[in-house]
Every structure is written in C-alpha cells, then in structure tokens.
Amino acid sequence: MVNVQSVPSPAIHADERSQEADHPSSKLALFGADQPLRLDCGIDLTPFQIAYQTYGELNADKSNAILVCHALTGDQHVANVHPVTGKPGWWETMVGPGRPLDTDSYFIICANVIGGCMGSTGPASTNPATGKLWGLDFPIITIPDMVRAQAMLLDRLGIDTLFCVVGGSMGGMQALQWTAAYPGRVFSTLAIACSTRHSAQNIAFHELGRQAVMADPDWHNGRYFEHGTHPHRGLGVARMAAHITYLSDAALHRKFGRRMQDRELPTFSFDADFQVESYLRYQGSSFVERFDANSYLYLTRAMDYFDIAADHQGVLAKAFTGIQTRFCVVSFTSDWLFPTSESRALVHALNASSARVSFAEIETDRGHDAFLLDVPEFFEISRAFLQSAGKARGLTTKPV
C-alpha cells in the first residue's frame, strides 16, 4: 500500500488555548451590560471583553499612543513571548526599543480582535447566557465591529487621539477603517500590504479554507469542543493553502526549489518527499496548535465583507473627504494577495481627498509575508514616516 501521511496531529495545546480564550495572559477590559458592542449584523454583543498588551509608556498629554492592529492569524502578543507557543512576538522586528515603533518613544497598544481566540470575546469564549462555548452561535463580526471594540478600549484607557494606527493585511484594513470611521481620533495611519476591500480572489481562497475546516468530521458543526476534538486536519489544510498565498513563486523556488526532504530519491509514495511539502505540513500543524478553527471561520468572513467604498456610495474618496490624517501606504512588489494595484487605488482616492500621503512600493520576492519579515527598506520608511509625523505632532522622540 502507498504510504499516506496527512497533516500530523499536533502536540495539543488545547488546554492552554481554551484557557486563553476566557482568561488570557494579557490585560483585560471588561464591558458590561451598560456598554454593549453594536455589531453590523444588528446584534448587541454583551457582555464582552477585550484582551490587550501594551509596551512603553503613555506620556503626560497622552499624545504618543500607537495602536497596532494584528493580521488574520496574529494576536495581541506583538513583542513578547507567546503564552501558548512560547515563541517570540510576531512583530519584534518592528516593535521594541530602538525599533521603528520605538517603545522608548511611543506607547504601543495591541488588542486581540473581537472574534479572535486569545482573550477577546469570540466563538471560543464562554457564552454567559448558556454557560457553554459560543461556537457558531457567535454572531458574524466585521472589520468595523473590530474597530468599534478597539475604540471602546481606547475610551476605557482615556486615550482620545491615536498618534498612529498601524497594521498589515487584515491589520491594515482595520487601520484604514479606523481612519475612515474616526478621522478626528487618528493623527497618522501606516497601512501596509492591504486594501480597502477584499478581492474576489481573496474571498475565494478564504472560502476554500473554510470549506476545508467544515469538511473535517472532527469539526462537528462547530461544536468540536463538546466532542473532545479539534478539526486539526481541516484547519491545517486551510492554513497550508493560505500560507501559499502569503509567499510567492520566486520565494518558494529560492527557499525550496525541488529539493528533497532528508532523502536522495523519491519514495514513490505520498509522503512529504519535497522540502516544500514538509514545510507546508509544518506550517499547518503548528498553526492548529494555537488557533481556534471557528475563530478562523469568523475572521476570514470579516475580511470578505470588508469594503470601505461600499459604505460611501461606492466612492472611496468620499470615505476620506477633508481628512487631516497623515497617511503612509506601503506595498510589496511580489505580494499577489494584496497587490500594489490595490494600494495604488487607495492612494488615488487619498490624493483626490487632498490627504497628505506617502506611498512606497518595496521590491522583494517574499510576497505578502514581507511585512512580517526583516526588510530593512520597509523599516527605514516606517521609522521616517513616524518621526516626521511625530515632529508635526510635537512629540519628542528619542534620536536613533
């Protein structure tokens, strides 16, 4: 019989993960019945909680706060060891002392999005009305819902205006939504590898991922936690497919080519003969250790629904009319998930609104993931943008 091997069953961190959903190793803001979160789907979510991390110090006039918005599979652990995986923060190249988002100069906040599974209320949280986990009873959330919840968190922290809102990919969508929804509360916006609307191709990839999760018999219509299972195969496949979209043909070829994994000759089986297969399987299995499958369904859906122009009579420029916020838009040449053309459309709309905007396309073969990697030109541009905005804001930043 031909040797068959699917995504390996992970060393289950299920206990740690479900613990994090309700009782995160993060700061926590609880919002009671008097402060419901009004969702786009028409439901008031209450009570709910937001888990967040902060780095650096808020200055006396509260003018140095930067909100970092995380991407689809990120969380609030930007620059500290992850409580479930034990790995370093996902953006330690960007956030920290002396980094572009310098924690010696700025007060950095990152909150787990609503619908996430690392402590902000989502499908993996306990529904207080039933005492059971929400699962698919959790209402559908949108990018504007995530941003509304973050605005409530900032109110709670007593921060009126953000010095900057920063994000890549889904985080960039939030940054743009922040600026469109609360222009007076955002002094500057750094939107990276993102778009003002999710493209048909991207919706298609998300649907593929969701169908993979739902096709896994361990999914049990989203109530796997009651069966002691987790659809790790379906979610693993979803992650593998998504991961390909985060890279590029050139990067895959450079990293793996057609090289074999720990062998000289093909095994004539469906084993992971090629390095690229082995790498993808690793990506799939390590992801399912830390991420809730239902949460993946909800967050991908939120991205699919995102379209800023649709909320402004289909004219993107109207979303930014008269805006005073300073923008920096960054794209990467080999990113085919959020290609430069999407950023350019945003820049054209911002130009039409006479907004102050910088736009740089950075040459790299590393695809969409480039924003998470060590790309010096990207760091240099981010740093200069923040320093120039800081000067206009009257911030005293530490010289590099």
Add this chain to the structure above:
Amino acid sequence: MTMQQQVLPLNGMMSKDTGHYRGDHLLVAQMVERGSKVLDVGCGDGDLLQLLETRGIDGRGIELSREGVNRCVAKGLAVVQGDADTDLVNYPDDAFDYVILSQTLQATRQPRVVLENLLRIGRRAIVSFPNFGFWKMRLQLLVGGHMPRTENLPATWYDTPNIHFCTIKDFVQLCDEINVKMERAVALDLYGRPLRLNAPWWFWNMFGEQGVFLLSRAEKGR
C-alpha cells in the same frame, strides 16, 4: 540630471545655507509664498521638497522611479509613486496653491495636457525646462550635424527620457495658445545664473540654458 550648485539669494535664508541647493530650486523656492500648499511633480530625491519644508511650506510629491519615491519617503516626505502623464487626473481642482514641474515637462508624453492639469490642480504652476534653443544646442546641430548633448543633458538620442524638447520661444507660444498667464519668467545661463531681466526674448532663447516660468490661469474671456 546634474546641475551645478549655485548660490542665489533667498529671502530669509543665510547665503551660507543656500549652497546645498540647485540654482533652479532656489529660484523656484523664491517664487513660492510661505505657508502655501505645493505639489512637486517629478520630485526626484525630494531635494526641492526639503528646501520648501524649511520655509514652512506644505509640500507633496509625485515621482516616477520607485527608488526616488522610497528615498523621499525615508526622508519623511509625503511622496507617492506616480506618472505625470497618467496620475494628475486623480487630483481635484484647486487642490494646491502651486504645482511645480521641474525639468520634467520634456519627458512627458503629452506636455500640453500635463500643463493644463498643473493649472487645474494648482492656482499657479512653476515650470522649468531645458531650452533647446540654447546656442550650444543650435551649434551642435548646425555644425556637428548630430543631436545635441550637454553637461546637463548627457543622454544620447536613443536612450534619453526627454522626448518633447522645446525652446523658450515654443513654450511661450504654447502658454499663449492655451490661455495661460506668465506672471514671471526667468532664463538661467549654463551656470544657473539668471540672465538680464530686460533682455529681449530672442536673447533668452539663445543664451538661456533653461527657462523657469511662474504661470497662472488667465482671466476668462481673454
């Protein structure tokens, strides 16, 4: 494009500080009122924008080359990647007090359309360009029989980005044709020094290495 650094007097700037800047940039900066909003089309490495910022001017830029854009953004300037021929249409009317096109007009595909756009987006435009009527150009064509090449325009005919050369005389004619008012005109010699103001046009057209024009929309009905 290389251009000798020249010292031009600039109000409010010590003469020892002006030496860093190109002569035509200093002249352009002189034409822009403080506190105004400016778009620099084809802003290169952002030298002019930086000069303008030191004078309290809100400057934005468009640049064609990715390297140029990224260098500008890394200096904290508000610059986007774009093409004068195709991207000016995205800007609304009267968005800027001045739109500057410095040494770029001759490299556009449709100089007339670009010029019209400059004065739609900006209440005023400042345009500088190399004068193809400069005596050295004429001499090379007349005596040498080949396409002119100079210190400031060293490219050969087959690899030059400059596809629409004109003379000062040609430019003045175009301005008349599309009803553009010339508020100020200066011709600079080979060393970036302004020629005599009272010299006749033919003299400028012969001895001006480049022309710098401050333009505005002519009154309707003229």
